[in-house]
Each structure stands twice: as C-alpha cells, then as structure tokens.
Amino acid sequence: KQEVTQIPAALSVPEGENLVLNCSFTDSAIYNLQWFRQDPGKGLTSLLLIQSSQREQTSGRLNASLDKSSGRSTLYIAASQPGDSATYLCAVRENTGTASKLTFGTGTRLQVTL
Amino acid sequence: GAGVSQSPRYKVAKRGQDVALRCDPISGHVSLFWYQQALGQGPEFLTYFQNEAQLDKSGLPSDRFFAERPEGSVSTLKIQRTQQEDSAVYLCASGIIAGGDTQYFGPGTRLTVL
Secondary structure (H helix, E strand, C coil), X not given: CCCEEEECCEEEEECCCCEEEEEEECCCCEEXXXXXEECCCCCEEEEEEEECCCCEEEECCEEEEEECCCXXXXXXXXXXXXXXXXXXXXXXXXXXXXXXXXXECXXXXXXXXX | CCCCEEXXXXXXXXXXXXXXXXXXXXXXXXXXXXXEECCCCCCEEEEEEECCEEEECXXXXXXXXXXXXXXXXXXXXXXXXXXXXXXXXXXXEEECCCCCCCXXXXXXXXXXXX
C-alpha cells in the first residue's frame, strides 16, 4: 500500500525567506505527483503537477522536483510572503486501473510571519 | 457556479443518525471523487464515479457508507448510523475527463458526530 509522508509537519518562517517542503512515498510506480494548497475551511487548490517522466515543474515562485527512483519530491517556495500561509499537501497518483485516485500525505502547515 | 459546491457546509449529527452529504460537480465533468479528511490528516480516498458508474469504492470504510450519482452529475454520500469516528471533513472533487489528471475540489462538508 502506498504511503506518503511529509516533513516537517509545521513550519514558521519570517517573510522573505526561501523554504523547502519535503514529501516521500513508498511505492515508486507512480503516474504523477501533485502539490496542493489548503486554506482553512476551503477546498484544495492544485499548485503543481509533475508527471512521472518529468524531473521538475515551476510556477512563479514555486518549484517542485521529483526523484521517482528514490521516492522523493520537494516543493521550493522562494521569497515567502504572509499570503503563502496555508497547509501544503503532496499527493501521488498510482499507475493502477481506471481510477485516478490520489494518495495524500498529512501535510505541512506553513506560517509566514511579518 | 464556477466551481464544485458541497452542502451542507457543516453538519452536526447525534450518534446513530443517518446523514446525506451532497456534491454538485462542475457541469460536464465526467469524474467525481469523494475523500474523507480527519483532523490533522491528509484526505483519504473513499470512492470514484465515472459518469453514473461507481468504478471504485475500495476506500469506503464500512457498509454504513454509501454513495450514488444516479444521473451522472450530482452525487450524494450517505452515512448510516453515524459513529463518532465518522467525524471528519468530506471533500468532493470532479474532473473533466475519465482518469484525468486535474481534480477540482469543493470546500468540503465538516461532519461532527456527537
């Protein structure tokens, strides 16, 4: 059974710092990996999606990397802002059957302070 | 509406009551997913529909949980004889095509069982 782990569970940084969030998964036979943002009381917003054949994806201040063979992904946030405060979730889609169900990690709760 | 909507947003039930949670996916979306998110955890897959067909229900925790999507649009997740361990946020997500990569999440229904 696929297991996804995220470290750290919580992180507090001052505004302007660069930071890295980590995600690891136990079964490397994945179809893709996604990073989501979840704000309190709201649904999930997809930030970046990396296909299994890709090594990284970038969107603005966000960069996500994928090392499928070692079962790891990182989300790099440059020049953090208070508006980045949220919970960040990593999820993998496996290469199984018709369903594209996602297996999520437990998330990293990020607080960016002024 | 532009996004996935869920109702009610909050539900309090006494142990033993039946509840029904509704999901209105984005119009025309083929795929529909239900996830359960316990406090401090990542979402966990419950079930998947492709149009009106329930193709995967492997994540439903017990036979007290039942989901339907009779006309391939609106879906209802029903929980019979609720237990305290059913307390969680129930998230619905829809996707444009079957097995597609992008899932659009609703805000969730927070269920509290007393």
